[in-house]
Amino acid sequence: MASREQGAGAARGPGVRKPPRKGLLEKRQAIERGARTVFGREGYTGASVDAIAAEAGVSTRTIYNHFTDKEELFREVFLASAASVTADSTDLFARHFRHFARAVDVEADLLALGREWVGQNSKHPEHFALVRQIITEGPRMPADVIEEWQRVGPQAVRADLAERLRELADQGLFDIDDADAAARHLSLLIGGITLESFFGAVRLSAAQVEKFVASGVWAFLKLYGPS
Amino acid sequence: MASREQGAGAARGPGVRKPPRKGLLEKRQAIERGARTVFGREGYTGASVDAIAAEAGVSTRTIYNHFTDKEELFREVFLASAASVTADSTDLFARHFRHFARAVDVEADLLALGREWVGQNSKHPEHFALVRQIITEGPRMPADVIEEWQRVGPQAVRADLAERLRELADQGLFDIDDADAAARHLSLLIGGITLESFFGAVRLSAAQVEKFVASGVWAFLKLYGPS
DNA sequence: CAGAAATTACAACGATCGTTGCAACCGTTG
DNA sequence: CAACGGTTGCAACGATCGTTGTAATTTCTG
Numbered sequence: 001m002a003s004r005e006q007g008a009g010a011a012r013g014p015g016v017r018k019p020p021r022k023g024l025l026e027k028r029q030a031i032e033r034g035a036r037t038v039f040g041r042e043g044y045t046g047a048s049v050d051a052i053a054a055e056a057g058v059s060t061r062t063i064y065n066h067f068t069d070k071e072e073l074f075r076e077v078f079l080a081s082a083a084s085v086t087a088d089s090t091d092l093f094a095r096h097f098r099h100f101a102r103a104v105d106v107e108a109d110l111l112a113l114g115r116e117w118v119g120q121n122s123k124h125p126e127h128f129a130l131v132r133q134i135i136t137e138g139p140r141m142p143a144d145v146i147e148e149w150q151r152v153g154p155q156a157v158r159a160d161l162a163e164r165l166r167e168l169a170d171q172g173l174f175d176i177d178d179a180d181a182a183a184r185h186l187s188l189l190i191g192g193i194t195l196e197s198f199f200g201a202v203r204l205s206a207a208q209v210e211k212f213v214a215s216g217v218w219a220f221l222k223l224y225g226p227s
Numbered sequence: 228m229a230s231r232e233q234g235a236g237a238a239r240g241p242g243v244r245k246p247p248r249k250g251l252l253e254k255r256q257a258i259e260r261g262a263r264t265v266f267g268r269e270g271y272t273g274a275s276v277d278a279i280a281a282e283a284g285v286s287t288r289t290i291y292n293h294f295t296d297k298e299e300l301f302r303e304v305f306l307a308s309a310a311s312v313t314a315d316s317t318d319l320f321a322r323h324f325r326h327f328a329r330a331v332d333v334e335a336d337l338l339a340l341g342r343e344w345v346g347q348n349s350k351h352p353e354h355f356a357l358v359r360q361i362i363t364e365g366p367r368m369p370a371d372v373i374e375e376w377q378r379v380g381p382q383a384v385r386a387d388l389a390e391r392l393r394e395l396a397d398q399g400l401f402d403i404d405d406a407d408a409a410a411r412h413l414s415l416l417i418g419g420i421t422l423e424s425f426f427g428a429v430r431l432s433a434a435q436v437e438k439f440v441a442s443g444v445w446a447f448l449k450l451y452g453p454s
Numbered sequence: 455c456a457g458a459a460a461t462t463a464c465a466a467c468g469a470t471c472g473t474t475g476c477a478a479c480c481g482t483t484g
Numbered sequence: 485c486a487a488c489g490g491t492t493g494c495a496a497c498g499a500t501c502g503t504t505g506t507a508a509t510t511t512c513t514g
Contacts, residue, residue: 024460024512043363045272048501059462061504070502131425136270136363138428150429181442188422192415195422198358201365202377215408222450251490275471286492288474297472461510470501479492484485 028066030056035077040126044074044133075145078134081127082153088124090160092116097164103173107221114190114213121194132199158183165224174224182224189216255293257283262304267353271301271360302372305361308354309380315351317387319343324391330400334448341417341440348421359426385410392451401451409451416443 034056038047049070053060067073096113100106121128134141134149162183169176176182193212197204204212261283265274276297280287294300323340327333348355361368361376389410396403403409420439424431431439 027461046367049503050501060502061463062461064503065460132363132365135426135428136359138359138426140273141428146429184423184439184442185416185446188415188419189412192419192422195415195419196411199362199365201362201368202373212411215405215411219412219446219450223446254491276473277471288493289491291473292490455514457512457514459510459512462508464506464508465504467504468502471499472497474495474497476494476496477492478494479490481488481490483488 027058027062031058031063031066031073032077032080034058035073036081036126036130039074039077039133040129043129044137074133078130078145079148079152081124081130082149085120085124085127086153086156089117089120089157092120093160093164097168100168100173101171103171106173106225107217110217110220111213114217115210117190118193118209118213121197121200125200128194128200135199158187161186173226175227176224185223186216186220189219192216254285254289258285258290258293258300259304259307261285262300263308263353263357266301266304266360267356270356271364301360305357305372306375306379308351308357309376312347312351312354313380313383316344316347316384319347320387320391324395327395327400328398330398333400333452334444337444337447338440341444342437344417345420345436345440348424348427352427355421355427362426385414388413400453402454403451412450413443413447416446419443 031052034054035047035052038052038055041047042051049063050060052073053063056063063073067076092113096109096116099109099112134146158180162179165174165176165182165186166179168174169179169182174182190213193204193209194200196202196208196212258279261281262274262279265279265282268274269278276290277287279300280290283290290300294303319340323336323343326336326339361373385407389406392401392403392409392413393406395401396406396409401409417440420431420436421427423429423435423439
């Protein structure tokens with residue numbers, strides 16, 4: 001929501017609509033950027049509003065002029081971050097699946113895809129820190145936030161992947177009945193490393209990561225490789 | 228609620244001269260039980276020591292007589308909980324793999340195993356709430372806690388599963404080269420539902436769960452089924 | 455430039471929480 | 485019985501934090 005309405009009521013006179021100012025919108029973006037950084041570093045409860053204000057180079061009071069709540073701020077930042085990471089993932093798919101279409105070495109292409117995919121975790125550390133927050137607050141989080149996050153985040157990524165796999169299956173590159181199931185399996189066999197590392201709580205060596213990816217690629221090929 | 232359990236010898240305190248009184252041990256266990264409940268319900272930061280004391284039917288001060296820290300209390304409770312769940316899992320394996328040995332219907336046996344396995348998540352809600360805490364605090368958690376948890380928890384379960392699979396492979400029931408990889412894949416294809424549900428943050432319908440398990444069993448059989 | 459809107463620094467309130475000290479209390483033990 | 489050690493309730497300290505009010509100040513717009 002780009003709600004630009006001033007917080008405190010105190011309407012002096014009849015309601016007159018005025019177009020939003022120009023330069024002051026930068027403040028909001030600065031706040032969002034700072035919030036993403038500090039939330040990602042400290043977590044939801046760990047990040048104080050004052051710390052966010054300092055990071056954004058903004059007064060604490062200004063934050064409360066733009067957002068009613070700490071919770072609203074988190075929601076805004078988190079959903080935007082999820083959408084950004086989704087875009088990054090679909091872009092990754094688009095780039096790699098171009099190579100698949102040439103069908104020279106499917107296994108090598110899958111390996112390259114897998115390696116970059118697992119790299120996403122370290123590429124967006126702030127975002128996955130936010131996801132960890134969601135996981136922890138899980139049952140205590142408003143359901144609509146969870147739902148929208150799933151929609152713009154993991155579900156979107158999965159749907160995109162399924163579509164790509166469907167195309168390649170049509171080309172005869174894979175032997176896939178249920179593209180959704182195949183996408184889920186590929187997500188598990190590659191992206192499942194987040195479960196292996198418990199979302200970053202357990203540190204994995206590069207060798208372990210490589211072994212995981214290679215093993216996942218082998219499995220996916222055995223499951224859905226051309227017959 | 229007050230169960231009288233004569234636990235094993237106290238390996239707790241560093242005190243050499245510590246004739247363990249009778250009543251004291253009960254208090255400690257009451258505290259640990261209450262802590263597990265409240266930590267699981269409210270999370271680490273969300274659970275106040277006072278709330279734990281109330282749940283345990285104990286004075287707040289008494290908690291600090293038994294544990295130096297809130298953190299120490301959490302560590303103790305969390306590791307004990309992990310060990311308990313591990314025992315439950317290996318027991319589950321033992322029961323189900325007895326059926327495998329008869330080799331009448333491997334797929335049905337795998338399905339039964341999978342269904343009960345995913346049920347573990349709802350069977351130990353407090354424990355997985357604790358795991359969620361670890362995930363969130365991840366980088367901010369002392370490394371030795373993470374390591375010991377991995378050792379007595381997930382790694383122990385995985386090792387047990389690998390051993391079982393190895394035995395069945397020797398019987399010719401499965402075609403497995405790397406039992407560790409096979410165990411990891413089975414863990415992913417079945418236990419990976421925790422990733423699907425983001426450790427309980429996202430609610431899954433019974434139909435979704437069943438579909439996940441069935442699809443996982445199908446995949447595992449295709450990967451490692453007898454040739 | 456004038457006026458309005460947004461920002462800022464500052465202070466303060468209220469709430470929560472981890473932790474400790476203390477004096478009274480009670481059950482077990484020698 | 486008397487002593488000892490664990491327990492209890494209470495109070496309090498210090499710290500953090502979310503949030504709001506206010507008055508001064510900056511910044512944009514007309």
